[in-house]
Amino acid sequence: MLNAFAVLIDGLVYAAYLFIVAIGLTLIFGVMKILNVAHGSFFTFGAYGAASAVGIYFNRGLPEAGGYLLMVVLAMALGLVLGLILERGIMRWVYGRDEVVMALVTYAAFLILEDVVILIWGPGSYAAYQPLLSAGNIEIGELILSNYDLGLIAVAAMLAAACYWGLKFTRYGRLLTAVIFDRETAAAFGINVRVVYTVTFVIGAMLGALGGAIMAPKIAVTLGIGVEVIVLAFAVVAIGGMGSIEGAFAGALIVGICRAATVHLFPQVELFVIYAVMALVLMIRPYGLFVRAQPRKI
Structure with missing residues (x-):
C-alpha cells in the first residue's frame, strides 16, 4: 500500500513537470501549427535565470518567500522577451510556409539560443537547491515527501484550471478557439490573426520559461537540458494530441504514472517506458487521445 502511494506521488510530481513544460508547446501548435523546437530554449533560459537569481538572493539572507516569487517573475520576463524577439523577428516572416519549414526555422533558433546561453552563463553547471531545501519535508507514515514537490503538483493543477477557464470563459479564449478551428474564417470575421499569433507565442514562451524556473531546484542546470525537455514534451503532446490542452494534461498523467511505476518496479527500463x-497510444490512436476535429472545407 505504501509503495503504491509512493508511485502515485512520484507519478504526479513527474506529470506536473511534464504538463508545465508541454502546455506551452501544445498551445503554440494548436493555434499556429508550428512544431516549436525552440521551446526547449525557453525552458533552458528559465532554468538558468532562476538558478542565477536564487543563488544571489538566498546568499544575501533575504526572506525565503521572495526567492520563490523572484524565480517566477524572472522566468516570465525572460519568456516574454524571448517570445517577442523570436515571433516578431523571425516567425512572422515564415507564416504560411510549409510546417516542415517552420519547424526547421525554430530548430535553427534553438541552436542559436543554445550558444547564447553559453555566452551569458558559460559552459559550467548551476545549482538552485535553496528553494527545495527551504521548503522542507512532510512525513506521511514512513514516507517523506518534499513540500516543494507537493507545491509543484499544486502549480500544475492551478495552471490547468487557469488554461481551461481562459479558453472557455474569456474573450481571448473564444478568439483563440475560433483561430484554432479555422484561421481563414476567423480573419474574414475581423479577428486580427497576427495579434493572436503574437500573444499565443509569447504566452507559450513564458510557460516554457516558467517550467524551467520551477524545475531548476530539482535538476542540475547544465547545457543540454533543453534537448531532453523538448523530446519529453513532444512525447507528451503526441500522446495527448497535438494542440490539445486536455491532451497535454492526460498525456502528462499517463507518462508520469507509468514512468514512476517503472522506476519503482523495473528501473532498468525507465528510459524506454515513455x-x-x-x-502504444499512437498505434491505437494515430493522432493522439484528444485530437481536435478538423473542419472539412468544400
Whole structure:
C-alpha cells in the first residue's frame, strides 16, 4: 500500500513537470501549427535565470518567500522577451510556409539560443537547491515527501484550471478557439490573426520559461537540458494530441504514472517506458487521445 502511494506521488510530481513544460508547446501548435523546437530554449533560459537569481538572493539572507516569487517573475520576463524577439523577428516572416519549414526555422533558433546561453552563463553547471531545501519535508507514515514537490503538483493543477477557464470563459479564449478551428474564417470575421499569433507565442514562451524556473531546484542546470525537455514534451503532446490542452494534461498523467511505476518496479527500463507508451497510444490512436476535429472545407 505504501509503495503504491509512493508511485502515485512520484507519478504526479513527474506529470506536473511534464504538463508545465508541454502546455506551452501544445498551445503554440494548436493555434499556429508550428512544431516549436525552440521551446526547449525557453525552458533552458528559465532554468538558468532562476538558478542565477536564487543563488544571489538566498546568499544575501533575504526572506525565503521572495526567492520563490523572484524565480517566477524572472522566468516570465525572460519568456516574454524571448517570445517577442523570436515571433516578431523571425516567425512572422515564415507564416504560411510549409510546417516542415517552420519547424526547421525554430530548430535553427534553438541552436542559436543554445550558444547564447553559453555566452551569458558559460559552459559550467548551476545549482538552485535553496528553494527545495527551504521548503522542507512532510512525513506521511514512513514516507517523506518534499513540500516543494507537493507545491509543484499544486502549480500544475492551478495552471490547468487557469488554461481551461481562459479558453472557455474569456474573450481571448473564444478568439483563440475560433483561430484554432479555422484561421481563414476567423480573419474574414475581423479577428486580427497576427495579434493572436503574437500573444499565443509569447504566452507559450513564458510557460516554457516558467517550467524551467520551477524545475531548476530539482535538476542540475547544465547545457543540454533543453534537448531532453523538448523530446519529453513532444512525447507528451503526441500522446495527448497535438494542440490539445486536455491532451497535454492526460498525456502528462499517463507518462508520469507509468514512468514512476517503472522506476519503482523495473528501473532498468525507465528510459524506454515513455516512448513505449507513446508508441502504444499512437498505434491505437494515430493522432493522439484528444485530437481536435478538423473542419472539412468544400
